[in-house]
Amino acid sequence: MKFAYIVSLPHSGSTILSYNLSEHPDIVFLGEIGYALQKLHESKSLTSPVLCSCGKPAAQCDFWSSVVERLPTRFDEQVGYEIVIEEFQKKFGESKLLLDSNKIVEPLYFLRTRAGLEIRGIHTTRDFRGAVVSEARRKKKKRPGRPEWITAIQAGFQWIRKNRGIQRSFAELDLDGMCQTSYEKLCKNPAGEVEKIWRFLGVAPHSYVGEESAQNAHLLAGNTLKTSGGTRTPIYDSRWKSSWIWWPCVLLMPILPLLNRRWVYGRD
Numbered sequence: 001m002k003f004a005y006i007v008s009l010p011h012s013g014s015t016i017l018s019y020n021l022s023e024h025p026d027i028v029f030l031g032e033i034g035y036a037l038q039k040l041h042e043s044k045s046l047t048s049p050v051l052c053s054c055g056k057p058a059a060q061c062d063f064w065s066s067v068v069e070r071l072p073t074r075f076d077e078q079v080g081y082e083i084v085i086e087e088f089q090k091k092f093g094e095s096k097l098l099l100d101s102n103k104i105v106e107p108l109y110f111l112r113t114r115a116g117l118e119i120r121g122i123h124t125t126r127d128f129r130g131a132v133v134s135e136a137r138r139k140k141k142k143r144p145g146r147p148e149w150i151t152a153i154q155a156g157f158q159w160i161r162k163n164r165g166i167q168r169s170f171a172e173l174d175l176d177g178m179c180q181t182s183y184e185k186l187c188k189n190p191a192g193e194v195e196k197i198w199r200f201l202g203v204a205p206h207s208y209v210g211e212e213s214a215q216n217a218h219l220l221a222g223n224t225l226k227t228s229g230g231t232r233t234p235i236y237d238s239r240w241k242s243s244w245i246w247w248p249c250v251l252l253m254p255i256l257p258l259l260n261r262r263w264v265y266g267r268d
């Protein structure tokens, strides 16, 4: 069974990318599976249901309902993943590709040892300037008293550290394939980038149209549907261009522009 695993830093466009990849008739996007399993586990003690991007609560969703029934009371991510994979095969057969977007590589270490899975990894990045500025904006809302330049420097440092970590883990895990893309590449040429990744994933040739209604996604988003509403279409967020907050990062970490060229704009 084909399994695609997308890893990125938070707010780097991995959800938009995944939604667009799921337009292919042989791909089903299930969101961040680890996060979904956690949400389902927590929801047992909460009154509000976990909603799926298909519009139904998880317990009534065409896909997640069968997973919900089987989940044990004690939380175990590996067991949860196994149930998801089994239910996926039952529902869609071996011909469909399961797409998991994640922020961490850890689940890959046990998925890699599971027989019968062909795992391809996609590392997606975002221009460090956009990443730094959006992180500074989010933190400012949470902690208005904190100087923005401190958040910016920390974000720049994390950008290097975490992206490097993803690269290292992918190499160490020796996956069945690895590919590198970025939010910038997707927004600049959605059809070209999506079709290139489809070829990498080994699915049948297909023409990208960018139609939301064609996307096959069951993404659990907690008790609000914050993942719908505009974020499925690759429209570039260029607000960072009017900000200088990323400058101290370049002064302190001169390697940033170099890595940015390689990981975000690099030719492959």
Ligand SMILES: [Zn+2]
Residues within 6 Å of the ligand: 052, 053, 054, 055, 056, 061, 062, 063, 064, 217, 218, 219
């Ligand atoms: Zn659903």
